[in-house]
Amino acid sequence: MQNFAEVHRYLSGLMSETRSRRHAYTLERMKALTAYLGNPQDSYPVIHVAGTSGKSSTCHYLSSLLTVGGKKVGLSISPHVDEVNERVQINTRSLGEKKFCRDLTLFLQEVDKSGVKPTYFELLVAFAFWEFAREKVDYAVVEVGLGGLLDGTNVMTRSDKVCVITDIGYDHTDTLGKTLTAITAQKAGIILPTNVVFAYNQVPEVMDVLREVCDQQQARLHELQPPRLDRLPKNLPLFQRRNWHLAHRVYDYLAERDSLTSLDRQTLIRSTEVHIPARMEVLKYRGKTLILDGGHNPQKLGMLMKSVVHAYPRQSIACTVAFVRTKQTKVRDNLSVLVPHMSHCVVTGFSREETEHFSVDPLKLVAACEELDYHAWELEPDPARALQKLLARPEDVLLVTGSFFLLNTIRPLIMNHNEFNDTGNRRTG
Numbered sequence: 001m002q003n004f005a006e007v008h009r010y011l012s013g014l015m016s017e018t019r020s021r022r023h024a025y026t027l028e029r030m031k032a033l034t035a036y037l038g039n040p041q042d043s044y045p046v047i048h049v050a051g052t053s054g055k056s057s058t059c060h061y062l063s064s065l066l067t068v069g070g071k072k073v074g075l076s077i078s079p080h081v082d083e084v085n086e087r088v089q090i091n092t093r094s095l096g097e098k099k100f101c102r103d104l105t106l107f108l109q110e111v112d113k114s115g116v117k118p119t120y121f122e123l124l125v126a127f128a129f130w131e132f133a134r135e136k137v138d139y140a141v142v143e144v145g146l147g148g149l150l151d152g153t154n155v156m157t158r159s160d161k162v163c164v165i166t167d168i169g170y171d172h173t174d175t176l177g178k179t180l181t182a183i184t185a186q187k188a189g190i191i192l193p194t195n196v197v198f199a200y201n202q203v204p205e206v207m208d209v210l211r212e213v214c215d216q217q218q219a220r221l222h223e224l225q226p227p228r229l230d231r232l233p234k235n236l237p238l239f240q241r242r243n244w245h246l247a248h249r250v251y252d253y254l255a256e257r258d259s260l261t262s263l264d265r266q267t268l269i270r271s272t273e274v275h276i277p278a279r280m281e282v283l284k285y286r287g288k289t290l291i292l293d294g295g296h297n298p299q300k301l302g303m304l305m306k307s308v309v310h311a312y313p314r315q316s317i318a319c320t321v322a323f324v325r326t327k328q329t330k331v332r333d334n335l336s337v338l339v340p341h342m343s344h345c346v347v348t349g350f351s352r353e354e355t356e357h358f359s360v361d362p363l364k365l366v367a368a369c370e371e372l373d374y375h376a377w378e379l380e381p382d383p384a385r386a387l388q389k390l391l392a393r394p395e396d397v398l399l400v401t402g403s404f405f406l407l408n409t410i411r412p413l414i415m416n417h418n419e420f421n422d423t424g425n426r427r428t429g
Contacts, residue, residue, distance in 0.1 A: 001101045007084060011120060018119045025175060029118050030152045033126050036114040040133035041156045047250060048156060050144040050187040051166025053299050054243045057279050058166055059143045061247035064274035066139050067091045069261045074132035074140040076125060079404050081277040082411060088128045090135055092274050103131055121145050122152040147176050149189020163191050164250060165199040168206045169299035174327050180205040188213040195219045198250050200226060224249055233272045237280045237307035244272055278407045280307055283420045289397045292411060294404040296323060301337040304401065309341060315396035318344040320386045322359045324403040331360055332368040339374045343395055346378045348386035350409045357405045383409045
């Protein structure tokens with residue numbers, strides 16, 4: 001494969017094949033594939049991150065802290081926002097197109113020899129493991145895709161693995177369970193014997209499970225109290241201060257365990273400047289503030305809106321929103337968090353045929369708005385035109401939120417437009 005277009009064609013075919021085979025939610029394929037590859041995921045120290053909210057951001061900050069600390073760091077996250085190479089990063093940079101395509105081609109030859117038929121997600125996770133071993137990273141930071149216990153990332157068996165459990169809430173309930181106890185048990189499935197675990201102190205249903213699993217596995221649990229946000233880097237949104245602090249506490253532990261460099265204040269600030277796409281990503285457009293964020297459940301949207309209102313007090317807000325069509329998508333619950341802060345809402349949709357992801361019918365969002373007695377909505381099913389209508393609004397703050405597939409549709413239109421100014425520190429491969 002020579003370019004991303006060829007990679008997309010291959011992965012689209014793999015996704016269609018995966019759906020047709022109706023793969024079971026199991027680790028058997030990943031265990032077989034990584035064993036054939038020589039278990040590259042166990043050739044370097046790892047930080048394994050599970051949870052409902054904050055996983056990707058915490059992973060980015062962990063990677064950034066270790067990088068500014070002078071280490072070579074692999075980072076595997078999902079889903080990607082702009083391009084598939086975001087799933088395999090070295091020192092906070094995605095692999096360049098040429099290298100990604102060349103190395104993925106070599107990797108696929110090994111997969112063919114193995115006789116294993118991985119899913120889309122399993123293939124890309126295994127590729128990241130394999131690539132990190134080839135790159136001889138000092139650490140790898142790996143984000144769980146779904147749950148934890150049976151997730152494709154859960155084949156890392158080193159006793160010195162560090163586990164991070166971010167905030168847990170209701171998501172993917174059809175697969176993970178309908179109670180916080182059941183969901184937490186799945187997330188805690190990444191905890192192996194003698195691992196060290198970091199988590200914020202959460203509700204009893206969550207903490208009781210984490211404590212029980214850690215006791216069973218003789219793992220050491222660090223229960224962190226939420227920090228005083230005014231003492232954390234003020235250049236970050238509120239919810240990102242929380243995520244950065246969690247990552248920082250993990251770095252401090254690794255610094256003591258592995259004799260890493262102690263980071264001074266200036267270096268710590270540098271670690272906050274890593275670019276995290278579509279997580280309260282702020283741009284400027286004709287004097288207005290444009291925010292992009294993949295908040296797709298009530299917990300994420302609640303933290304987003306708290307951070308937006310804190311950062312832009314007494315400023316009017318308009319948004320464009322769409323959610324992916326799944327059994328667990330709770331449109332009314334999502335909108336009940338979002339629309340009280342909106343003076344106007346452009347309801348839209350999307351269709352990602354290559355990955356077979358489609359939006360909730362925009363008319364269902366309109367109906368939910370009416371049920372919530374919110375009438376300042378505007379219907380525009382085409383996401384490109386919805387973006388133009390949002391940009392024409394008079395409000396001070398313009399927000400694009402909902403499914404990452406909406407962001408994946410709209411963000412390229414923004415990134416290729418010279419009128420948008422990035423206020424962050426974008427870094428690409």
